[in-house]
Amino acid sequence: MKPNKSKLKNFVVASVLIIALFVSCKKEKSEEVAVQPKSDITVLFDGTNLDHWEVRDVGDAKFRIKDSTMYSDKFEKGDFIFTKKEYVNFHLKFEYQLPDDGNSGVIIRAGSERPYDWETGFEIQLVSPWTPPLDDFHCTGALYGYAAVQNRPTETPNQWHSMEIRCDRKVVTTIVDGNLTMTVDTDTIPKMEHMQLKGFVGFQPNHAEKEGKYVQFRNVSIKDLDLNPDYVAKGFYEEDERLRVLAHERAVALGTDVVDQLVVLLAEQNTMVKNGAKQVLFDIVVKATNPNTSVSEKNRVKDALNESLNTSVVPDYCKTYLEELIRIME
């Protein structure tokens, strides 16, 4: 009823949050430069191929490439397109364009079986303006049906918009056209408890039934936050057991790169963190000593443990543990 005042309020909130987000991103970026030589950003779609993707439930229609965009013109059986890789924590960026009666979405942390979005993962909505207008739980940028946008974005059809989706463990943030749209801690939504924290990222085709009306995507890239050892190490402090299990899994995948961070955790007074680090260091050794692992990889892990032993400032009992791990690797 008071559009001006409400808009102003939204603007102020959004500005504060955007600055906060910008600052935090920037800080993280500088850390990554220091510790993360590998690229943690994957271009999922550059306009030329769908190599990173897998089309599921193929009906008559399916996602394909036209004018350097990926699009699907029918809903049919579903025709979802999903990443081949599963993600836990990530920052996804892409551009999209919807027709007049467009209705699509981004599926997050989905399982490999239908229904992808309701049983396992969730959906970030992409939609054109409806009559009557959809509420804030179902408009573009909302965590569909569960969390409303705090700052409603422009939904103009037939033009390109940009969207970013950041999944930082339990905190989901959406940014549309550079403006913070929604940020929510999913722990505050009891109905989301059953949803998995790891899964595939997917695009929905357009729901519209009219021929020739379709959703288009371009410039799709994803930053996998779990390729950053500092980020992964923080996961061992998470109260949710599932997040710690995932941090464990990601740390084993990182191997050598996360050894220094884990050794610091070994000295923690918090037995949850300490025990988590102890177990994951052991499992890194398990992987490295597997007869199928190359000798060079095994040596890399051994060198990392030795280096950490010599350089880390940790109590002697932590060093004893490292020495025992190194002994197993000899």
Added chain:
Amino acid sequence: MGTRRNFIKTTSLGVAGLPLLAHGFNLIKPSDKIRLAIIGVGGISGMHIKGFVEHDDVDIVAICDVNQLKIKEKLSLLQELRPHTKVDAYTDFRQVLDRKDIDAVSIATPDHWHALIAIMAFESGKDVYGEKPLSHNVKEGQVMLKSLQRNKRVFQMNNFIHSSDNFHRVAEIIQSGVLGKIKTVRLWKSEQSESLGYPTLQTPPETLDWNMWLGPAPNEPYSEPRASWTWRLFYDYGSGVFGDFWCHITDVVYMALGPKGLKEIETRGKRRTNGIAETPYWFEADFKFDDLNLFWTTEPPKEISGAENMGIGAYFEGEQGTLLCDYFSKTIQIGNETFKELPGVPITLKRSPGAEGHSLEELQDWNLTLVPHQRNFFNCMKSRELPKSNLAYSRELTLPMHLALISFRLKRNLQWNPETEQFINDPAANAMLSRTYREPWNLSQFE
């Protein structure tokens, strides 16, 4: 100080390879009293003590523990059971081993202390009654056997169900061949261990010598679940529910069949992810021997009728029939017929003495079940014969348990060479057959 010096002198003699005590040095006549000390007087030792006091020729002269509260508790138990016996209390087991008037020690410490105390007892000329499992790791068992043989000592492991009539009878039935060749044995223990949560690190209580509790195990800040009975769920000290019960139920397989030529170990398991407990709460292991497949599970196998409610059990699958048993019962199935006993199978195995005068029901009282097994040990101390669960036997029995946990921890199947006692093509697995002892404790000096 004098005690400590004696200890160093004793061990250095051992290094020089001089036999400390020739066989017969402290020979006990059948009429003599055996002077026994108990090292480690936590929960399980109450049961040991109630069994030991049943033997009129055994005096309990000393007890030892790193926890003064346990000492107090067991002194009052002994006061109650044997009001006229004088018992000395120690917090350092080396002082017990220094006493020349003590003939034998019973070791009921956590697993990580079993081997070293037993070896040092052998080196001081004492016989040993030791808790199961034999040792914390494979290497320790090997050194124990060398030290025992070098010092001509008597050792019995406290897998006391070994001395039960039931296990002897199962072995007789299996060995008679009435069930045909046994190709497979299935074993289980249905107990899922806790996670223990995430306790805060604490200063050890004044009444506990935490450094001595840890002994050869790596240093670690104290927290209550490590030092209480749940120590078993940490690899530094124990081997979980699996290792706890392995020696009890697998014993009947070793008695009946003595499996040889272990070749392959395959394991599956799950560990808790919401607490500091390390050992698996759910575990399965498949062992391939020359002539036998042995399977361990955390639940009774569904295909065995009658096993559903058995918390622990063994199921022998023979070509002509099957036998399902636990500690005190057995059911034999041949064709469509079910038997509780096969009177036609002759009694061929000598039972442990000491069960006489007690009914089968009475012997199901845990405290009394120990008596025949302890009696067998005390008799062998006097006769210098091999007890039923002697070191060579109990080492063979314990060994596959260690190998299975190594396979589980390394997340891979392992190939074993029983002659060299080494894994094939897996140096990391071989490294886990032993561990580094924390100073000043040292195992290799006793090899």
